[in-house]
Amino acid sequence: MSEQPRASFGGKLSAILVAAGSAIGLGALWRFPYIAGKHGGAAFLLVFLLSILVVGIPAMLAEFAVGRTTRKNAVGAFRSLSKRWSWLGYSGILGALLISGYYYLIAGWSLEYFVNSMSGALYSSSASFKDQFDTFQGSWRPLVYGVVFILMTHFIVSRGVEKGIEKASKIMMPMLFVILIVMAVRVAFMPGAAEGYRFFLSCDFAEAFKAETIMVAIGQAFFSLSVGMGCMVTYASYFKDDNNLMTTSMNVSLLTLLVSVLAGLVIFPAVFSAGLEPTEGPSLVFVTLPEIFNGMPFASLWSLIFFLLVILASLTSTISFHEVLTAYFAEEFKVTRKTGATITTIISIVLSAITFGKLFGVDYFGIFDYVTANALMPLGAMFTCVMVMWFMKKDFMKNELTNYGMLKSRTATFIMFMLRYITPLLIFYIFLKNFL
Secondary structure (H helix, E strand, C coil), rough: CCCCCCCCCCCHHHHHHHHHHHHHCCHHHHHHHHHHCCCHHHHHHHHHHHHHHHHHHHHHHHHHHHHHHHHHHHHHHHHHHHHHHCHHHHHHHHHHHHHCCCCCHHHHHHHHHHHHHHCCCHHCCCCHHHHHHHHCCCCCCCHHHHHHHHHHHHHHHCCHHHHHHHHHHHHHHHHHHHHHHHHHHHHHHCCCCHHHHHHCCCEEHHHHHHHHHHHHHHHHHHHHHCCCCHHHHHCCCCCCCCCCCCHHHHHHHHHHHHHHHHHHHHHHHHHHCCCCCCCCCHHHHEEEHHHHHHCCCCHHHHHHHHHHHHHHHHHHHHHHHHHHHHHHHHCCCCCCCHHHHHHHHHHHHHHHHHHHHCHHHHCCHHHHHHHHHHHHHHHHHHHHHHHHHHHHCCCHHHHCCCCCCCCCCCCHHHHHHHHHHHHHHHHHCCCCCCCC
């Protein structure tokens, strides 16, 4: 088979939207707002921004540089730069595989609640929302909806980089922001909303600058930007030569932060208006929020809009790690893109079924999540930083950051200093703290 010309994103905005879609996921809708409220509110946002600057953006730029300069999938990219570092590509592939084993199942929950909101079944049932959630979890429906979510992702990725991923991102990302803004405006008029704003945006610098809070902020910045699992390497391989990597990484980071903040402005005013305590995880999204919507006019409509938001946030993320695997299979095994996407989809379905069924009684969900979050992602990002600054040619990162001298920026010097000395050490500390 002759090698096909490599696809590329149509423009700089497309590159930003696609990369931001990879970073924005389910965690942004409940984990970040809760952590911010718990660790100093608005002051935590400042610490989080600083963490993005010293950890998130440098690590993302290292992966951008590897992807754009090689224009290959995660494995091919690292191998073409140095065969002894090709294991970093396989680490990213393994991370994407393990995430496939549980993320689709969680994403499928939002489909169930979207359908039930549309039909009215969510609010016509005599059972409590907690009982409905428990009944749903005890049935086969989570796996069914998880498979549907896999097939939705497959449809987009199999259409290609321009017609599939890029086109979908141009539609979904603006929709995501519009829905968030509409929801934020709606809950602002709920009685007692001010208490939610106070919880989320109170400025407690004493809490924010505690050692534990700083480490939490650094960890959140690292994981929020979807580095360490091949996504940014793969997406950057579709960037054009004139793409400004530093501007792209900055915009991706700001969009991710904006979604997280908007989510907090939606969730906490609503929670406090209903006189409920904010909690973290599925109980907040699938139990507490339906309870809140139930007390609003047009409950099914607002529930429908919210769970559409969750679907969009989930889909932008599942597309990214599906693409990591699709590009790997297509390029490394010399098959068509559709065949590569089909192989990825089949593997994803099998892994989801194994996780759901708990084969031999093993908690694959916990294992997959622990290994990816605490080992593969931090180590992958850390060694990528080490590779590009200590084992590549001295001017490798400078050339990529300045587009071989076409861009003049003093920021490049700062980024390279962080990549060489600060960022990998902080990521290693996070690894030790989480792993041990």
